[in-house]
Amino acid sequence: MPPAQQVPFPLDGEGGPKRPRRAPKTPGGSEPPPPPPVPDTSLAEEAQRKYLNYALSVITSRALPDVRDGLKPVQRRILYAMLHDLHLSPDGRFRKSAAVVGDVMGKYHPHGDTAIYDAMVRLAQDFVMRAPLVAGHGNFGSIDGDAPAAMRYTEAKLRPLAIELLGELGKRTVEWRPNYDGTKSEPIILPARFPNLLVNGSQGIAVGMATSIPPHNLMEVLDACIELSNQRDLPVSRLLKKIKGPDFPTGGQLHATKEELEAVYTTGQGSLKLRGEWKIEEDDTKRGPSFLVVTSIPYGVERKAIVEKIAEVILSKKLPPLLDVRDESTDLVRIVLETKRGTDPQLVMAYLYKNTPLAVHVPVNLTCLVPTDNPEVAAPKRLGLDEILNQFLTFRYSTVTRRLEFDLGELKARIHVLEGLEIVFDALDEVIAIIRKSDGKADAAGKLIKRFNLSEEQTDAILELRLYRLARLEIQVVRKELADKRAEAKRLDALLKSDTRRWDLVRDELAQMKEKYGDRRRTKIMGAVDEPEFQAEDFIVAEDANVILSAQGWVKRQRELKDPAQTRLREGDSVLAAVAGSTRSAVAFFSTLGVCYVCRIHDIPPSTGYGDPVQKLFKMADGERMVAMMSLDPRALGEELRAPTEGAVEPEPPFALALTRGGLGFRFSLRQHREPSTRAGRKFAKLGENDEVLAVLLPPSQGLVALIAANGFALGVPVEEIGVLSGAGKGSTVMKLDEGERLVGASLDDLIEVENEKGKLLRENAEKMRGARGEFGRQCFPAKKDRIVRLVPPPVATPVLGKPEEES
Incomplete structure (x- = not known):
């Protein structure tokens, strides 16, 4: 961001303006040049630019691996520092992890020791990496989730496979760049000899993108590379004959068909099912x-x-x-x-x-960095399997070419020196005489160059030659070396002139890698497995049980229930409902907010005490209460609760009846609630403002439902006049109410009993309340002075089940 705008006249301690000091003059007496103008930009533009810079830095410098060597920058720097700075080769000794972390942080990766140590630990964990690159000594964590020991206690060195990533660095095979403070150089990429991105996989979250690449089997990946190098346009379906799928270090079974695997590897994203x-x-x-x-x-x-x-x-x-x-x-x-x-x-x-x-879905997202025209910049891209392997092969071919060019250049330089020595050996006495008569090294070099037409490199080699190399046998050794070097140079030159021979060399080296490091697959590809479908009731012992729900929301299951009125309850509580059914059957709870919660009777905790709050079974809202409970056992309903008929337009019986305090009501099919719900339940009603469900009843196909308001008005409405809804809704007006009035109860009984404010009980026959849906009803209970408080329900009877179907 540009520097903040300076105040032209800074304020003094009292808040008054202070005179600006005169700028000092330069030694020549002239005024210094004015400061550059501050650019004028908006906060939004500057914030956007800064955020994009941050996002690009995270994507390219931290979170995503490169398609060529399969490493993130921190991993690459760890491996390079271990080899180049600490010389922790596989056949060497271990060094403290703290030494590795210190070197990496101080020279290449100034982002904190914890991040570096965590990355190094991951490179050493054989349950994370399919082919670990670091050998750890000490506690490096476990598959149980145990954290590794502190870096001062553990030691590390490189594994042999890591050398296959680093081994060709000294041959100018890759580009280099300065480290963060410009004091050293580091490789932009490692000259990997195998596709590490697929073999070890990678996980990372960047800004606006992420990567999740599962590990694969080294032998299969190299086989696919060899086949693809022969025909670069092979489709993914052909490559999957070599690469069967991910191969995880922890084994397991991968359940995916060939079509699913092909779709994932073609698009570069998807999900695969893995289980133990x-x-x-x-x-x-x-x-x-x-x-x-x-x-x-x-x-x-x-x-x-x-x-x-x-x-x-x-x-x-x-x-x-x-x-x-x-x-x-x-x-x-x-x-x-x-x-x-x-x-x-x-x-x-x-x-x-x-x-x-024991079974999980493994996400696959083959997003990685791919090279661009600028060797220091890589761009993120989601690739398919064929694209990843083609990118690696292109990089490998280029690396082999640059290695051959380097080796040929070194050979030619050595041949040039040896040719100078050969000239000297043919005139050895004359060379010795020239050197003895010279005034020093520079004089001798000039005379030798002039006499034998030598180069400076050849002359330096002659002057540095030890006397024992002048022996006859040593001369023969030099001549043999020269012949061998010329033959090798001729071979390398032929390779560089033939693309076909270089591709053959790439394939040979991949085959050697497979022979040296390949191992058997650990994860089994099962495809589509036909196995028994799990049903929860398969493990439930079928027996009849009773469920008791109290008015205060306590629920329990009991094997026998002689009299619900005698069951154990908390002080001031009463039985709201008692139902019976098989432990394999479901029971439905209906709440004031229009939600139906369904669970199996077996899932209700058995108890001879108060039971458990119903909120332990379901996720209920604040103030939500249960108003009804129904057993969905076919013997309790009188019919089997089947699934809705496919293609049916109208809702199908059996129907439940829902009524709200605002006088609305509707019937709905119980078939939508036959299966256990989630803890959040299923909506069966949509309520208006300040309204709530008053009752949910199981009515007969014909009969009256009596509604009682607080002002003593009552209305008996034939059940068949109340509409049936196919989904959650508000319903229609069943009984009109005066403004501010509310229903206090609804019943299917013939005799209606209510209680007023003074506690007096009033009774009336339901038939006398008969009317049409949508009426105000009639004054059945005097309530001019004492309003009706509640409907007095009849005592809850002991539930009785009919005979099972096989006994009927």
């Missing part, structure tokens, strides 16, 4: 429990997180056949699950795959 592997181990006694052993876990998931989640499932008794979980892992993953004998292991694992991190 398991096997069965039987108890030796043949009478004890059986064991399921998890032998691999998904990539990027902490082992302890899986064990903790399985333990939660066991403690909550959501999976009754699962008895215990133990982590017996060493260097190999071994999570032992103890199950009841006779349990279907496929169903147990289907539940765990759905409800624990």
Whole structure:
């Protein structure tokens, strides 16, 4: 940003203007030149420019890897400093990690020691990198999520595979640039001999973009490179015959069809399903429990997180056949699950795959930096598999070419010196005489150049020649070396003149890499697997149970219920509803805000005490209360609650009846609520301002529903006159109310009993309230002085279930 605008007359301590001081004159007596004018720009433009600069810096200098060597800048600088500055070669000794971090931070990457150490640790973790590049000594973290030890305690050096990234740096194969303070040089890219971007993958979040490249098998990737080098326009489908898919260091099973993999690798983005592997181990006694052993876990998931989640499932008794979980892992993953004998292991694992991190979706985003015309600048781009491999092959071909040119140049320089020595050996006595008669090195050099037509390089080599090299055998050694160097130079020159021979060399080197470092695939590609579909009720013991809901919102499940009035409740509480059904059936709760919450009866905690607040089961809003509960067991409803008929235009029975305090009402199909809901529930009503659901009833197909207002007016409306809604809505007016009036109750009973403000009970027959929908009703309860407070519900009866279908 430009410097801030200066005040022409700075203020003194009292706030008055201070006289500007006269600018000092230059030694020549003239006035100094005026300062440059401050550019005039808007804050928005300056902020935009600064933010774009920041975004570009994060994208190109921190977060995204380069397609050529597959490394981010911090990783590249770590590897370079370990080899060039600390000489931590694979056959050398370890050095403290703090020394590595200090060198990298002080010379190449001034962004903090924590970031550098974390990046180095990742390069050494064999459960993160498919082919680790750093050898770590000490605690470098674990697959359990344990943090590595501090850098002062751990040591590191390079692995052999890292040398394949760095080995050709000394042969001018890549471009260089000054480091951040201009005191040293660093490579812009490493001359990688294998496609590290695919082999080790990468994760990163930049500004406005991210990358998520899974690791792959080195042998498969090199095979694909060799095939693509023969035919550069191979489609992704052909490359996938060599690269089967991602190969994670933690193993696992990848469930993806060939079509899914081709779509992901063609577009450069997508998601793949990865899950752990398991096997069965039987108890030796043949009478004890059986064991399921998890032998691999998904990539990027902490082992302890899986064990903790399985333990939660066991403690909550959501999976009754699962008895215990133990982590017996060493260097190999071994999570032992103890199950009841006779349990279907496929169903147990289907539940765990759905409800624990044993199965995850791995995102794929093949975004990386690709080279541009400016060697110091790379641009972000999302590539397909074929584009990534083609970019690497182009880079590899260029690197090999530059290496050959460097080697040829070095050979020619050596040949030139050897040719000078050969000339000397043919006139050795004369050369010695010239040197002895000269006045010094410079004089001798001039005379030798003039006599034998030598270059300065040749003359320097002759003058620096040791006397023992003048022996006859040594002369033969020089002549043999000259012959060998000429032959090698001829071979390199032929390579540089033939594109075909250079591509053959690239392929040969890739094949050598495959032979030296290749290993077997760890992740299995399963494709589409046909396995049993998990159903929650498969693990629920089918038995009848009762559910009790109190007026204050406490719910519990009991095996037997002789009299709801005798159940244990908190002081001042009462039973709102009691229903019965199979533990595999669902139960629906309806709230004042028009939300229906559905869960299985089995999911309601059993209790002989007060029970649990219903808010523990569902995510309810502040002030939301339950107004009704229904069992969705076919025996309680009188019919099976089937799914809506495909293509049906009108809602299908059975219908529930909803009424609001504002006098609105409608019927809705229970078929939309047959399955358990999320904790947030499903909307069945849209309420107007200051309105709430008063009651949800299960009416017969014909009959009266009686509505009572606080002013004593009541109206009995035939149920069939109330409209049916296909979705959540407000409904229509069932009973008109005077301004400010509210309904206090609604009932399907023949005898209606209400209570007024003085606590007096008033009764009336529902038939006397009969009228048409939308009327004001009639004054059935005197309420001129004492308004009606509430409808007195009849005692909650013990729920009775009919016979199961197979017994009917």
